[in-house]
Amino acid sequence: xxxxxxxxxxxxxxxxxxxxxxxxxxxxxxxxxxxxxxxxxxxxxxxxxxxxxxxxxxxxxxxxxxxxxxxxxxxxxxxxxxxxxxxxxxxxxxxxxxxxxxxxxxxxxxxxxxx
Amino acid sequence: xxxxxxxxxxxxxxxxxxxxxxxxxxxxxxxxxxxxxxxxxxxxxxxxxxxxxxxxxxxxxxxxxxxxxxxxxxxxxxxxxxxxxxxxxxxxxxxxxxxxxxxxxxxxx
Numbered sequence: 001x002x003x004x005x006x007x008x009x010x011x012x013x014x015x016x017x018x019x020x021x022x023x024x025x026x027x028x029x030x031x032x033x034x035x036x037x038x039x040x041x042x043x044x045x046x047x048x049x050x051x052x053x054x055x056x057x058x059x060x061x062x063x064x065x066x067x068x069x070x071x072x073x074x075x076x077x078x079x080x081x082x083x084x085x086x087x088x089x090x091x092x093x094x095x096x097x098x099x100x101x102x103x104x105x106x107x108x109x110x111x112x113x114x115x
Numbered sequence: 116x117x118x119x120x121x122x123x124x125x126x127x128x129x130x131x132x133x134x135x136x137x138x139x140x141x142x143x144x145x146x147x148x149x150x151x152x153x154x155x156x157x158x159x160x161x162x163x164x165x166x167x168x169x170x171x172x173x174x175x176x177x178x179x180x181x182x183x184x185x186x187x188x189x190x191x192x193x194x195x196x197x198x199x200x201x202x203x204x205x206x207x208x209x210x211x212x213x214x215x216x217x218x219x220x221x222x223x224x
Contacts, residue, residue: 033211033212042118042217043158043214045211045212045213045214093157095210102145102148102163102210103160103163104160106150106157107157
């Protein structure tokens, strides 16, 4: 398996622009998580899905952030409009609830810079 | 805050020495996990300890859990330069993980 795939790996955009981050979870995993990592706030859980349904979006900072999971193999995190304080590394992770393992598998992250 | 608090924030040791990192938390947990993050990379799962376990080993890693004190420790024995990374504890309660602030470990060759 290729692991969790994220694209793009780096994104530089200007304030006010729309940004879309993409994630392909590991096949067969039924949970998908979006995290944001900054020096100031550490690793924050933004939202997570179970079987493509959003379960908890309490970590989404503002209405400018939205996430979708149209099918089991694809999810997007959208920021519209983007602001400089959104600059961070965004990680996607997935896990399976089958069996006894509960570890999460992380993608390589998308480094977002908003100018 | 539900997240784990890690101690120390940074640790510098000589290759071959042992490294100990601690995690304290406030909420009840199903299990506690430890992850490693190399610079510029995603997190990698290291080890999981369930709430009814007190100690667990995996290779050079030893994890302890004291639920009465709400604390856990990660010991890396015979450290190597390749162990240089940030280490995070993560509290697992109902499928989502809440990560601590991390310990930055530097192993000097």
